[in-house]
Amino acid sequence: MKKDLKQVNSSIPKIDGMGLVKGKPAYTQDLIPSNILIVKTLKSPHAFAKVLNVNYEEALKVEGIEAIFSWKDVPQTIITRAGQGFPEPSPYDRYILNEYVRHVGDEVAIVAGETEEAVEEALKLIKVDYEVLEAVLDLETAVGHSSIIHPEKEAFSMFPIGFDANKNIAAAYEMHVGDVDDVIAKSEVKVEGTYFTQAQAQVPLEPHNCFTYVDFHGRLNVITSTQTPVHIRRIMGRALSMPLKKIRVFKPRVGGGFGGKQMLHGELFCAMVTLKTGKAAKMIYTRKEVFESTCCRHAMRFNLRVASDKEGYIKAIDMDVLSDTGAYGEHALTVLMVAGSKTLPLYNKVEAVRFNGVVCYTNHTPAGAYRGYGALQANFALESLLDELAEKLGISTVELHKKNMISEGESSPIFKIMGEGSEGVDMNVESCKLDYCLDRSIELIGWENKYPRKEIAPNKVRGVGLAIAMQGSGIAHIDMGSAILKLNDDGFFNLLMGATDIGTGSDTILAQVAAEAIGISASDIVVYSSDTDLTPFDTGAYASSTTYVTGNAVRKAGLNMRKLLIETVAKKFKVTPEEVTFENGVFTTEKESITLKEFSTRLYYNEGLDQKQLVASDSYVGEQSPPPFMVGVAEVEVDTETGFFTILDYAAVVDCGTTLNPNLAKIQVEGGLMQGIGMAVYEDVVYTSSGRMLTNNLMTYKIPTREDVKKLTVEFADSYDPSGPYGAKSVGEIGIDTPPAAIANAIYNAVGVRIKTLPITPEKVLMALKLKEK
Amino acid sequence: MNIQVTINGASRTWSIEPHELLLDTLRRYGYLSVKKGCDSGSCGVCTVLINDKPVNSCSIFAAKVDGSNIVTVEGVQAEAEKIGAYMVDEGVDQCGFCSPGFVLTVLGLQKELKNPTEDDILHYLSGNLCRCTGYVGQARAIHKYLKESK
Amino acid sequence: MILINEYRTPSNLQEAFELLQSSENSAVVGGGAFLRFSSKKIDVAVDLSKAGLSFINETEESVEIGAMTTYREMETSETLKTLFEGVLVKTIRNIVGIQMRNLFTIGGTVYARYGFSNLITTLLVLDAEIELYKAGRVTIKEYLDNRSIKNDILVKVIIPKNGQKVSFNMMQKTATDFPILTTAVSNNNGKIVIAVGARPAVAQIALNASQFASSNQLTEDVAKQVGELVANELSFSADLRSSAEYRKMICSVLVKRGLLEVL
Numbered sequence A: 001m002k003k004d005l006k007q008v009n010s011s012i013p014k015i016d017g018m019g020l021v022k023g024k025p026a027y028t029q030d031l032i033p034s035n036i037l038i039v040k041t042l043k044s045p046h047a048f049a050k051v052l053n054v055n056y057e058e059a060l061k062v063e064g065i066e067a068i069f070s071w072k073d074v075p076q077t078i079i080t081r082a083g084q085g086f087p088e089p090s091p092y093d094r095y096i097l098n099e100y101v102r103h104v105g106d107e108v109a110i111v112a113g114e115t116e117e118a119v120e121e122a123l124k125l126i127k128v129d130y131e132v133l134e135a136v137l138d139l140e141t142a143v144g145h146s147s148i149i150h151p152e153k154e155a156f157s158m159f160p161i162g163f164d165a166n167k168n169i170a171a172a173y174e175m176h177v178g179d180v181d182d183v184i185a186k187s188e189v190k191v192e193g194t195y196f197t198q199a200q201a202q203v204p205l206e207p208h209n210c211f212t213y214v215d216f217h218g219r220l221n222v223i224t225s226t227q228t229p230v231h232i233r234r235i236m237g238r239a240l241s242m243p244l245k246k247i248r249v250f251k252p253r254v255g256g257g258f259g260g261k262q263m264l265h266g267e268l269f270c271a272m273v274t275l276k277t278g279k280a281a282k283m284i285y286t287r288k289e290v291f292e293s294t295c296c297r298h299a300m301r302f303n304l305r306v307a308s309d310k311e312g313y314i315k316a317i318d319m320d321v322l323s324d325t326g327a328y329g330e331h332a333l334t335v336l337m338v339a340g341s342k343t344l345p346l347y348n349k350v351e352a353v354r355f356n357g358v359v360c361y362t363n364h365t366p367a368g369a370y371r372g373y374g375a376l377q378a379n380f381a382l383e384s385l386l387d388e389l390a391e392k393l394g395i396s397t398v399e400l401h402k403k404n405m406i407s408e409g410e411s412s413p414i415f416k417i418m419g420e421g422s423e424g425v426d427m428n429v430e431s432c433k434l435d436y437c438l439d440r441s442i443e444l445i446g447w448e449n450k451y452p453r454k455e456i457a458p459n460k461v462r463g464v465g466l467a468i469a470m471q472g473s474g475i476a477h478i479d480m481g482s483a484i485l486k487l488n489d490d491g492f493f494n495l496l497m498g499a500t501d502i503g504t505g506s507d508t509i510l511a512q513v514a515a516e517a518i519g520i521s522a523s524d525i526v527v528y529s530s531d532t533d534l535t536p537f538d539t540g541a542y543a544s545s546t547t548y549v550t551g552n553a554v555r556k557a558g559l560n561m562r563k564l565l566i567e568t569v570a571k572k573f574k575v576t577p578e579e580v581t582f583e584n585g586v587f588t589t590e591k592e593s594i595t596l597k598e599f600s601t602r603l604y605y606n607e608g609l610d611q612k613q614l615v616a617s618d619s620y621v622g623e624q625s626p627p628p629f630m631v632g633v634a635e636v637e638v639d640t641e642t643g644f645f646t647i648l649d650y651a652a653v654v655d656c657g658t659t660l661n662p663n664l665a666k667i668q669v670e671g672g673l674m675q676g677i678g679m680a681v682y683e684d685v686v687y688t689s690s691g692r693m694l695t696n697n698l699m700t701y702k703i704p705t706r707e708d709v710k711k712l713t714v715e716f717a718d719s720y721d722p723s724g725p726y727g728a729k730s731v732g733e734i735g736i737d738t739p740p741a742a743i744a745n746a747i748y749n750a751v752g753v754r755i756k757t758l759p760i761t762p763e764k765v766l767m768a769l770k771l772k773e774k
Numbered sequence B: 001m002n003i004q005v006t007i008n009g010a011s012r013t014w015s016i017e018p019h020e021l022l023l024d025t026l027r028r029y030g031y032l033s034v035k036k037g038c039d040s041g042s043c044g045v046c047t048v049l050i051n052d053k054p055v056n057s058c059s060i061f062a063a064k065v066d067g068s069n070i071v072t073v074e075g076v077q078a079e080a081e082k083i084g085a086y087m088v089d090e091g092v093d094q095c096g097f098c099s100p101g102f103v104l105t106v107l108g109l110q111k112e113l114k115n116p117t118e119d120d121i122l123h124y125l126s127g128n129l130c131r132c133t134g135y136v137g138q139a140r141a142i143h144k145y146l147k148e149s150k
Numbered sequence C: 001m002i003l004i005n006e007y008r009t010p011s012n013l014q015e016a017f018e019l020l021q022s023s024e025n026s027a028v029v030g031g032g033a034f035l036r037f038s039s040k041k042i043d044v045a046v047d048l049s050k051a052g053l054s055f056i057n058e059t060e061e062s063v064e065i066g067a068m069t070t071y072r073e074m075e076t077s078e079t080l081k082t083l084f085e086g087v088l089v090k091t092i093r094n095i096v097g098i099q100m101r102n103l104f105t106i107g108g109t110v111y112a113r114y115g116f117s118n119l120i121t122t123l124l125v126l127d128a129e130i131e132l133y134k135a136g137r138v139t140i141k142e143y144l145d146n147r148s149i150k151n152d153i154l155v156k157v158i159i160p161k162n163g164q165k166v167s168f169n170m171m172q173k174t175a176t177d178f179p180i181l182t183t184a185v186s187n188n189n190g191k192i193v194i195a196v197g198a199r200p201a202v203a204q205i206a207l208n209a210s211q212f213a214s215s216n217q218l219t220e221d222v223a224k225q226v227g228e229l230v231a232n233e234l235s236f237s238a239d240l241r242s243s244a245e246y247r248k249m250i251c252s253v254l255v256k257r258g259l260l261e262v263l
């Protein structure tokens, strides 16, 4: 299957790499024309308040100020900024600006002016009267709180998602298979626990930037660092009551997204200024704005129960989730569902399983999409508790996993029951090398000699711990990708795609797929992506969909192009297509041959009435969402006197099917691991008791540095998914899932304390050690 | 006010605001390889060389560099291409936003440290954050680059 | 956003001082790396870059470090690499990244009396003095205690060389983060001085514990006991990086370790 591959499964350089290393202008901010209005927003200092009056008379007088808008000056059309497929599974609970502000950093007014100084001064001069309302800042008391965060009667959901604004519930979901309570009651061994996962910030190094202008056709052009150009266009159309044909969205190079750029952010503010003034306008987010006014990961609380028999065969899992979506319900339901749908099927041989979750509104910065998307959170809870189960059973966690984890050819009822926002799709797992991943990853870390612990000095103990994980590959029956291939004279192709490369290398791997399908070299493909005027439909870069969904579309388009080429050549040489071979850039029949280069030039200039443009296209919607799998194993060293610990090594073995570009796949996993490690031990979005974010810059919000983790060891299993493009599944998200549980388990194995609230800090470890001593 | 600098080998007079940060001045004058990332000196994407030393341009007043020699990636294209070749070879040129600053710090390292150990390299580069790669691939690339460019 | 009306780079101290006095809203610019976070409107910014304050001079009795000396200059100074076995280098080497240590000045961190200042912790146990343009020479300790010194210029830091052994320890979240706690210990022929910073308040000497340590034969047990004394003597509070309780706990451990390093 894999052995014949020429273009894919090969580590060609990322096509945009060298240009970016050399600092060529490529990102949104690099493309901004000069003499453009600067747009900034006035933010709420209150976690929850009603805006009684906005007086900007004085501010307007500042020299260089062009326009100021409060909620009264902008359309009040309710939207969701989530940036998902349509109809969205997120509640419509948001306006461009509104008379309520629901978190510190929520926008109150838009100011546009000619200089930074003028805009800053105007911001200071705007006088706002607020009626400060009681803020809801505790996840546990949000549901049914007397303070209702979305009192507006217009808020609604497109279809039932459990939305109940009066109770501060953005979404809710319940499902079960079998009678969980009964099976647990009857089981021989039971464990249960409560786990907390914190809000994590995506922290792409490029902030959220955009600029807008109206072109000579009178159309609104939006250039933005986004993961979802098509959704941006659709949502802007609704919010601004504009037909979509009046809007073009273009995504330049993006400096990282990780989910944080799936939603709309500055686009509507900029567009308001451009539409009302007729002038080009830009919005460059400060890091503080990125933290306070964009989005983060949903913080969650899990109540989890697992039961097994004495041999260690798991019989029941009961997962109860409370999730914090912050001020707006973007991704509330889907992140919740993924917590179940991308963890529970790992243990598919249970007799009963239940998943129950509520997503509440609070007056925190809204949560949104973030790599891992619920799976990461649930993975921490489930894989931590299974470690406890193994201990209780007196067997190793390796044995417990081997006895219970899903294997190739198997299914889980959950695939059908739980999708993302709606029902899922039944499927058999056609590729699953978890057994190999497990054996290999513990071999890489040297588990046999290290498990569970080794004392290396009086106060220094090392331990190892593991976790397994799965993710998806796009949302089946919903996510669609498409591609257009155009042959040019001189024999090269344009590949036009809506797919959104946010630094992941998708433009490169999709060029490889197209080249493989056509039978040419990837260097003869020129990629153009993410421009709603020119590129075909694609839902965007999220849900681990680009490689699998768009990859399949590109492959189909490539095969169509190959067929078209051969047919056209056959016609030219008056033979049947079967008599034409195409290899190494040359078409050959029994008698004649012609290079692609020559053929294409002749086709466009010299074939008389047979001259024509060759274009092929296709699209793809996943019939299923084949999960990638992985095993992650951490080795830590704990200082028992201070609780300080170091991650000495993290070994991961991944089954993502064929690695279309092994180098880029590896970096996806290594990068995912590091973000997962950040989530596990360093990163935390923290608020004051009045709801002001304390961690609104990189001096207080700490992401890992290159000195923090001593070693990452990443390998891939030899795997091939028949439904994927040349056997590929997704690899973008899965790397982030295992570190929280694997590190928590390693620390437990080292020093005997279980940290159930992320992040796992030295302070928590030491406090737990002291408690244990007592 | 005006300042006089040597930028990528060329002598220039720039008109600046007294409180303007060098990052903003550089971008205003078209040196777009210098990126704006964190506004607090914490991420390193705005690194430039000032008199051969890596400095975060977001944290220094432009007025301070009057009379200095400044280098951005625009001025070291050949060197960037050389280092870039090793990065591209490892696939660590991901979103690319941290790459120009990273390249300049590597050049600073090369100039300053003669026989750096692996720890020295990591320590020298620790002010350059990267959110995409997980760092270890960058370490592989730079290790090879330094070894082979001796 | 900081606003500056006039940015001046005087070529000597006297001129600098006069400029500083010329307006109520004037400010000295060291590296400027922290000043830039200010949202003040500054009338005259007085940059000391050209006032001849970048130096590290060693004499028989002391090492003098000019206020504009950057952390990186200190780190790479052969004098400081060997002085007290390089404790000053160890003190600053983990502060953010090289790009910032090329900017940060010793004058900025000392003058501003930052609580998180790694350097102040070590300078305290070294019994360092500072020279201020107007107020003259005072010990660091006096400077920290005497908040009435303002609108002055820190000229240099003077570290006496008296054959002591010195250690610095700290704890951080990530390798480049601000400290959760810093501790420094010096042993001058049996006279022990212990200081703890980032409590998160500015570093302070634990006088009683230092005295106790000085009057006892230092053993592992005594070191442990002293660690606890320090933790009890000084006050700690909570911030984003740590609870007060945790600071107190690691204080005794870091001090104990620091003491054992200077035996």
Ligand SMILES: Cc1cc2nc3c(=O)[nH]c(=O)nc-3n(C[C@H](O)[C@H](O)[C@H](O)COP(=O)(O)OP(=O)(O)OC[C@H]3O[C@@H](n4cnc5c(N)ncnc54)[C@H](O)[C@@H]3O)c2cc1C
Residues within 6 Å of the ligand: A699, B040, B041, B042, C027, C028, C029, C030, C031, C032, C033, C034, C035, C036, C048, C067, C068, C094, C095, C096, C100, C103, C104, C105, C106, C107, C108, C109, C110, C111, C112, C114, C116, C117, C118, C119, C152, C153, C154, C155, C176, C177, C178, C179
């Ligand atoms: C991202 C970041 C992380 C940091 N992490 C740490 C850390 O972990 N540990 C640590 O110890 N420090 C840390 N610092 C602080 C740093 O070490 C410096 O102390 C700080 O930047 C001030 O130094 P500067 O030279 O930039 O001073 P400036 O910003 O120029 O000045 C600071 C203040 O001192 C005044 N001043 C400066 N020099 C003089 C002088 N000679 N005479 C009189 N007044 C003067 C200024 O007017 C100003 O009020 C960090 C700073 C940043 C930005």
